[in-house]
Amino acid sequence: MNRRLNNELRNTNRTVSSSLEEPIHAKLYTEGEIIKDAEVFIGYNHRGIEKLATQKNFIQTLALVERVCGICSHSHPFTYAMAIENIAQMEVPKRGQYIRVIMAELERLHSHTLWLGLACHLIGFDSMFMHIWDFREKIMDILEEISGNRVNYGMIIIGGSRRDINDDMRRKVNEMLDSLEVDIIKMRDMLLADKTIAMRTKNVGVLPYEDAIRIGTIGPHGRASGVNVDVRKDAPYSCYDEFDFEVPVVQDGDVFARVVIRVLESVESIKIIRQALENLPEGPINLGNKLPKVPAGEFTARHEAPRGEVIYYVNTDGGQTNYRISIHVPTFKTASTVPFMLKNNTIADAGLIIASIDPCFSCLDR
Amino acid sequence: MNNILQFLFYILIFPGFAFCVVAGLLIAGIDRKLVARMQKRIGPPILQPTYDFLKLLGKETIIPRHAARKVYLAAPVVGLLSLVTVSLFIPIFNFSIFDKPVADLIVIIYLLTIPGVALIIGGSASGSPYAGVGISREMVAILSYELPLVIVLLTIGRKVGMALDGNITFSLKAIVDYQAQYGPMIAQWSMIPAAIALLLVIPCKVGSLPFDIAEAEIEICEGPLVEYSGPPLGIFKLNHAIKMFIMTSLFVTLFLSGAGTNFVALNVLIQFALAVVVTFISISVLKAITARLRVEQTFKFYWTYPTALALLSLVLVWLGL
Numbered sequence: 001m002n003r004r005l006n007n008e009l010r011n012t013n014r015t016v017s018s019s020l021e022e023p024i025h026a027k028l029y030t031e032g033e034i035i036k037d038a039e040v041f042i043g044y045n046h047r048g049i050e051k052l053a054t055q056k057n058f059i060q061t062l063a064l065v066e067r068v069c070g071i072c073s074h075s076h077p078f079t080y081a082m083a084i085e086n087i088a089q090m091e092v093p094k095r096g097q098y099i100r101v102i103m104a105e106l107e108r109l110h111s112h113t114l115w116l117g118l119a120c121h122l123i124g125f126d127s128m129f130m131h132i133w134d135f136r137e138k139i140m141d142i143l144e145e146i147s148g149n150r151v152n153y154g155m156i157i158i159g160g161s162r163r164d165i166n167d168d169m170r171r172k173v174n175e176m177l178d179s180l181e182v183d184i185i186k187m188r189d190m191l192l193a194d195k196t197i198a199m200r201t202k203n204v205g206v207l208p209y210e211d212a213i214r215i216g217t218i219g220p221h222g223r224a225s226g227v228n229v230d231v232r233k234d235a236p237y238s239c240y241d242e243f244d245f246e247v248p249v250v251q252d253g254d255v256f257a258r259v260v261i262r263v264l265e266s267v268e269s270i271k272i273i274r275q276a277l278e279n280l281p282e283g284p285i286n287l288g289n290k291l292p293k294v295p296a297g298e299f300t301a302r303h304e305a306p307r308g309e310v311i312y313y314v315n316t317d318g319g320q321t322n323y324r325i326s327i328h329v330p331t332f333k334t335a336s337t338v339p340f341m342l343k344n345n346t347i348a349d350a351g352l353i354i355a356s357i358d359p360c361f362s363c364l365d366r
Numbered sequence: 367m368n369n370i371l372q373f374l375f376y377i378l379i380f381p382g383f384a385f386c387v388v389a390g391l392l393i394a395g396i397d398r399k400l401v402a403r404m405q406k407r408i409g410p411p412i413l414q415p416t417y418d419f420l421k422l423l424g425k426e427t428i429i430p431r432h433a434a435r436k437v438y439l440a441a442p443v444v445g446l447l448s449l450v451t452v453s454l455f456i457p458i459f460n461f462s463i464f465d466k467p468v469a470d471l472i473v474i475i476y477l478l479t480i481p482g483v484a485l486i487i488g489g490s491a492s493g494s495p496y497a498g499v500g501i502s503r504e505m506v507a508i509l510s511y512e513l514p515l516v517i518v519l520l521t522i523g524r525k526v527g528m529a530l531d532g533n534i535t536f537s538l539k540a541i542v543d544y545q546a547q548y549g550p551m552i553a554q555w556s557m558i559p560a561a562i563a564l565l566l567v568i569p570c571k572v573g574s575l576p577f578d579i580a581e582a583e584i585e586i587c588e589g590p591l592v593e594y595s596g597p598p599l600g601i602f603k604l605n606h607a608i609k610m611f612i613m614t615s616l617f618v619t620l621f622l623s624g625a626g627t628n629f630v631a632l633n634v635l636i637q638f639a640l641a642v643v644v645t646f647i648s649i650s651v652l653k654a655i656t657a658r659l660r661v662e663q664t665f666k667f668y669w670t671y672p673t674a675l676a677l678l679s680l681v682l683v684w685l686g687l
Contacts, residue, residue: 030499124575124658130405196576196657347499348579348660 023361026338026354030347038342038350040335045365050325057320058084058158059291065312066152068327069363071114074100074107075305076312077156080325082237083301083314084158088294094281096160097239102276103146103155104303105269110139111306112220112262112269113184115358116191119259122352123200128190135183142176145169160286170277177277181270188263201256205341205353208253212337219308221334221357224261225253231304242279243272255349255356262358291320307331307358329363376454376463380634386453389615389638390608391416396642397574397610397650404654415607422600430593432493441488442594442601448480449608456612456619457542459626459633467537471519474538474616478515478571481605482508488602489590500589503579503661510668511570514563517676521560522551522620525683538619545623552621560679561621563672565648568617570664572610574649576656577664610649614641617648 023044029037049068053061065076078100085092117132140150146165147153155161165173191197207217212225222229230247232240248264250257296318302311308330317323334357341353376382395412402409411417429435454463455470455477464470486504489497520534526544527534535541541551551557570577591602618640626633659667 120657124578125656126575127405127654128657130407134406194657196659199659199663200657346660348658 022354022359023365024335024354024359026342026350028342028347028350035342035345035347035350038339040338040354042335042361043365045361047366049366050327053322053325055321057291058294058322059289061322061325062156062158063154065325065327066154066156068366069329069360070151071111071360072107072305072307072310072363073152074103074155075303075310076327078104078238079301079303079305079310079312080314081156081158082303083299083312083325084292084294084316086299086301087297087314087316088158088292090159090287090292092238093160093284093286094239095164095283096285098276098280099146099161099163099165099285100156101238101240101243102165102273103143103153103161105272105276106139106143106146108306109180109266109269109273110136110143111358112266113139113187115355116187116259116262118355119201119255119352120197122355123197125194125197128194128197132187135180135187138176138180138183142173142180145172145176157286157289158292159288160284162286162289164285165277165280170280174274174277177270177274184263184266184270188267191259191263197259198256200349200352201259202254204255204349205345205356206252206254207337207341209251211340212253215337215340216333217308217337218333219304219330220261220265220306221258221308221330221337223247223249224257226251229309231302231309235302237301237303243275245272245275255352258356258358294318305330307360307363308334310363327363327366329360329366331357331360331364335359335364377450381453381456381458381461381463383450385634386450386608386611387604389641390604390611391419393611393614393638393642393645394607397645397653400646400650401653404650415603419600419604419607422603423597425596425600427596427598428593430492430494433593434491434493437487438491439598441484441491442598442605444487445481445484445605446601446608448477448484449605449612452477452612453608453615455538456615457538457623458615458619458630458637459542459623460546461630461633462539462542464539467535467540470538471523471536471541475516475519478612479508479512481609484605485590485602488594488598492590492593494593496588496592497590500592503589506661506665507570507573507577507579510665511567511672514668514672514676515567515571517673517680518560518564518567519620521557521676521680521683524680525551525554525557528683528686542619542623546625550622550624556682557621557679559675559682561617563676563679564617564620565644566672566675567668568613568644568648569652570668571613572649573606574610575653576659578658579661579664610645611641614644614648617641617644 025041027039028035053064056064062077065080066073068076113132113136117129120128144150147155147163155163207225209226212222212227218229226249228249233247245268248261250260294316296316298315300311300313302309310330311328313326314322315324338354342350345353394415399409399412429438452474455474482504486501489501522541523536524534526541529544530540545551552561594602615637618637622640
């Protein structure tokens with residue numbers, strides 16, 4: 001323990017750093033087990049990706065932004081490609097857009113199941129954690145079947161998708177979805193019925209609707225507090241307006257509501273993937289893999305990533321590189337709510353509450 | 367001379383130190399394997415806790431600058447010694463180191479608290495804020511489970527005492543003799559609530575899920591153990607393993623004992639096998655199907671369900687059933 005922390009120990013009642021295995025420093029001012037105040041420090045994982053992107057051409061930037069985050073590694077190139085396509089006024093083939101959406105929803109599925117498993121681990125329910133991560137492997141198998149990769153899929157190219165989904169693959173993926181749906185329904189019933197999970201998550205880390213609006217939180221975290229925002233519905237992009245799906249909203253705003261939201265969203269994601277696979281249009285998947293000619297211009301693209309709205313502002317000067325890109329990630333908005341949620345909860349719940357925003361610090365610090 | 371040698375054997379080999387260590391580490395390994403299988407994992411080898419313990423013995427001991435050095439190093443040893451002492455008192459079927467009935471149940475109640483107290487003292491000596499949270503939780507845990515535990519032991523003492531001289535007995539030997547004569551205590555229906563209460567007390571006593579509040583690794587980085595390293599940490603882990611064996615073995619002695627066989631070694635094996643069964647029911651299964659409770663939830667739980675069950679048994683026994 002360094003001297004500074006010791007001084008703080010003397011000056012305040014007691015500070016404890018939350019023991020979460022992520023590069024976030026949450027300093028908790030406690031009285032016994034009760035957290036009286038909290039501060040959150042971020043920025044431990046800065047890699048200068050936005051600056052680096054100004055030195056890369058558009059295809060190279062795709063590979064770069066794919067590595068902003070390991071979990072939502074499809075959302076970043078997806079959004080970036082949308083921005084460039086809009087500046088260059090390219091018409092993306094329908095089939096390419098459908099494949100993009102399939103990948104985006106598969107990513108949402110694997111991200112949500114990953115978080116649900118972690119949440120179970122954080123409340124000490126390791127059996128549930130193991131079971132959820134066990135069937136999450138099926139999602140990873142589908143992702144691997146389609147893209148050939150488990151983490152960085154490399155499915156996006158400016159003007160479409162890089163890999164096609166053929167009929168054989170479609171049949172296989174459909175079969176995998178069948179068994180996956182059984183697991184997800186089972187998981188939903190178990191999570192919502194289990195007594196110890198409810199004991200640990202109900203009325204914990206409550207973020208009321210008013211606070212959620214005031215701080216401006218988004219994504220599943222906001223929808224768990226009754227904030228009905230979802231870019232897929234509010235400002236449909238790509239081909240999201242062609243699918244029939246619900247955006248679940250829960251009013252309670254506690255950790256349990258965040259569990260419920262993610263479970264319900266997983267079910268909706270399967271629905272979207274099924275529709276997309278069934279109605280997969282014929283035609284090309286992209287406009288060729290040559291480096292596109294992009295005129296000077298700017299565009300702000302939005303995409304509903306698993307954690308909330310991700311925004312890419314891209315500015316080009318007519319050359320081969322980006323003049324400036326700016327990445328806005330959902331974790332920044334959700335992390336701001338953490339001190340508010342922590343107040344008057346116990347240390348036992350601190351890790352769970354911080355994790356309940358489904359933080360992604362590699363996105364946040366990029 | 368012979369007597370001294372015999373007592374040295376009792377203390378160092380059986381049923382004292384060596385036996386405790388072997389049985390404790392084995393039962394800890396079996397528990398980990400069982401939990402792993404229930405969680406769809408392959409799990410570590412049965413001897414993994416032994417390997418861990420041996421590895422920790424060879425590691426460097428780092429003492430924090432703000433720690434109270436002597437207390438910090440003495441705490442795990444005190445815990446271990448008290449556990450070994452408890453083990454001396456627990457009869458294994460017809461084997462007991464005492465010839466006459468003595469009031470050892472009361473001694474056991476006191477001695478079983480000491481490992482928890484050692485954890486509190488060691489944690490507070492380390493000077494870490496995580497340990498500070500951990501020790502306050504451990505104190506609440508002790509407060510929670512002591513009440514039902516004492517009531518259960520009282521119930522058994524009364525049950526056996528009534529059969530002996532119409533009074534109450536605090537001798538484990540008398541309890542075992544009673545069971546050798548009338549069959550296992552669990553067979554009496556009035557004792558079943560008490561048995562369930564004790565089964566519920568065991569996980570908190572050994573600090574396993576859902577009651578591992580004091581050492582919750584995710585929440586407070588193992589609380590009192592956060593600053594410990596090397597052999598002292600190894601001894602704390604050993605304490606944990608031995609406590610698992612002692613508590614389950616105590617349950618076997620109190621509820622599942624009987625006449626046994628004429629061979630001490632066979633009796634020990636039966637006792638160990640039964641202890642594994644009790645571990646499976648009260649520790650492994652519970653660990654696999656629950657999430658960790660908060661400290662106030664633990665307190666509330668223990669002062670309602672197990673206490674009510676134990677009291678029910680006590681009333682039934684007092685009524686002569």
